[in-house]
Amino acid sequence: MSVLLALLMFALVMILGHLFKPRVQPSATAPAETLRPFRPLIESKFGMDVPRAYCFHPCHTWALDEGRQLIRVGVDSFAANLFGKIEHIDIAGLYRWVRQGQRLMTITGASVSVDLPSPVEGALTEVNRAVLEDAAVVTTDPYCDGWIAVIRSPSIGTDQKNLMRGAMVAPWMRYSMMFLREMCSQSPALAQDGGPPLPGLLNRVSPVVRDRLVKEFFLTTPTVQAHSADQHL
């Protein structure tokens, strides 16, 4: 009886510790200066910026292998451009284990929130605090200062096989752009001469088209912001 009582108390403390844990302090993430990645070499292919050595998940998140099983991840320029002004980013907890394709972050734009998956599997070891404070960095510099997190991935070799890399990236981006153009052919946000779409396309199209875009490019269903829903009503 006493043993069970002691174990119950121990379990209770662990559960309460989980429920009432303090929020991660700023010191949990290293200063942005020390973690800043090298600026990637950008190649222009089919009129699009393609960073060299980056791998891409079909849901438009990127992964950069920095050695020692450390993978820096972020959102690609296509996704960042679709969101336009990003208001807030919610990232999974520090030291949490995320699987490839499992939710890593939720990006909240002006009208919609979308869950984006992790491009690799592993433990979340660092989070970019600058992005948490000012999410607009993701739109302005998605491949360098706008990185989201660092994941320690022991199975990066296997995970990379499911990602697009090297010569596959440019055609895939081109296909995404063509598809976007096709879906939004009636939208004034896309120039008919084939130029890039205006930033924040998700906020400029009708809810039906927006849902289709999110489903097509992020393979998920969006959560509509309350004020945006009121606006459409």
Added chain:
Amino acid sequence: MKPVLHVPRWNFWAWCFALLMTGGIYAFYVRFLHGVDHPLSNVFPWSLITGLNVLCGIAIAAGGFTLAASLCVLNLAAFRPIVRASLVLSFLGYVVAVLGLVSSRGRIAFQVDARQSHSILHGIAWAFILSAAVLILEFVPDMAKHFGGREPPHWLRFLNLPLLFVAVVFSVVCQTSLADLLQSLPERVSPLWSTPQLPFFFFVSAVCAGLAVIIFASWHINVASGKGLSPERVAGLGKVLAVLLFLYLGVRIADLVYRGVPLLVWKDNPENVLLGLEICLILLPIVLLIDERNLENPRIVYLCSGMALAGLITNRLNTCITSVEAAMNSRYLPGWSEFLVAYSIIALGVAAFSFVAKRLPLVLEP
């Protein structure tokens, strides 16, 4: 610059701590004024405080010391960052054990006979004093820096290693004496826990407990301030913990089989069920930590360390309470003052560790 003393915020844990300490201090006072509220006797001499505070406190302290000493001798750079945390843990383990011993004896008049040199309390007192000395020597430079004082002479650090070894010897002696004390009357202890190998089991399980507490504490330090061990280090410690737990469980089961004690964990007896629970709480972390993927996940390693710790608590309480209950065919329920005193002492230990972890660099990650 003088350090600023921060007033702690009144969050959920602060309220819990305050309530528990108020109750604990009152119970402590009542026990000293009117004696213990549970009729402990020669038939049933152990209480919740003995099991939870004294046995577990000494186990964690001995584990911490052994870890710190082995890391210093083997000079394992990979695990060097946990030496300080181990030392603090050892000291607090002894604080918990000493407070438990003092309060488990009740009225102040009974404390006097604790001064005999052949008593186990004598050994504990020495281990406590030495652990305090080692800890002071380890932290003096940081304290001096923190409070803006002059740094102590460098040669003072040379005293650390010899003191640490004497402290390890005393902590092992304490473990052995406790094990001998528990089975001084073998007919009053169930054969499931009474064995000639008990001192060895106590020692190995103490090292496991020390390691488990370090992983457990590091997780909470990481959650609170991010100053804990890195995931790589946690994975390494998890691997070592799995090996030690496997060794402990292996020899424990081998001993039961060798002595011909039937492992009837499926039988309806409470002692069999509790032995089964003890084995499960040690086996489960081993199974989980064998998988490399689980080792890479600090959350799973943390849960495994929690289970291993719960296994140790179960083992110590089984050894001093369940085994006597089984052998004497009696039942024991802790009184309210025992309950309050036992948990308030643990709360005090946890709060002290948290206080130290916030102010001093316990984990020295490069």
